[in-house]
Amino acid sequence: MSNSINNLVYYDFPWGKGELFFNSQDQLIKLNINLSISMIKNDGYVSPNSVKFIDELSWYFSGKKITFSIPINLNGCTAYYRKVYQTLTKSVTHGNTITYKELSFLAGGSPRSIGQAMKGNPMAIVIPCHRVVGSSGLGGFSGGLDIKQFLINLERRD
16 A cells, blocks of 8 residues: 555644645545644645545544544554554543553553654544653653643543
8 A cells, every 4th residue: 555645635723734644545644733834735636535534623623522434544654553553542532541651551562662652653633642641741742742731631621
């Protein structure tokens, strides 16, 4: 399966612009949740799954529980990272959190390797790395701790 970008869609997150990348099989391959640039280009093509994903994101940001249903492609990730992401997605439900240490017991590895997997997550929110926290605080988040806290609070609003 291809990981080359076939469709790029821009999305207005509550905190600013983000990018959704889809491959030629219309699978989500990357999600940038925090753009630092303001120049937006689009070739006009919007794939069916990108439209569906935008609808699902809108539903999610309205505070509703959702299981994202679009196909994703993790071919660029190691087998260990894929295992961690699958364990996280299946084990930690909307509105809940888990520590790096607890996730390491479930998925294997160490808390540090879990942190590295979260840092390498190409699809924040879909693979809910914001739900993984430190034993004495938020831990890290590539999108910024303010966004991590926002997502945790959003999911706990229910």
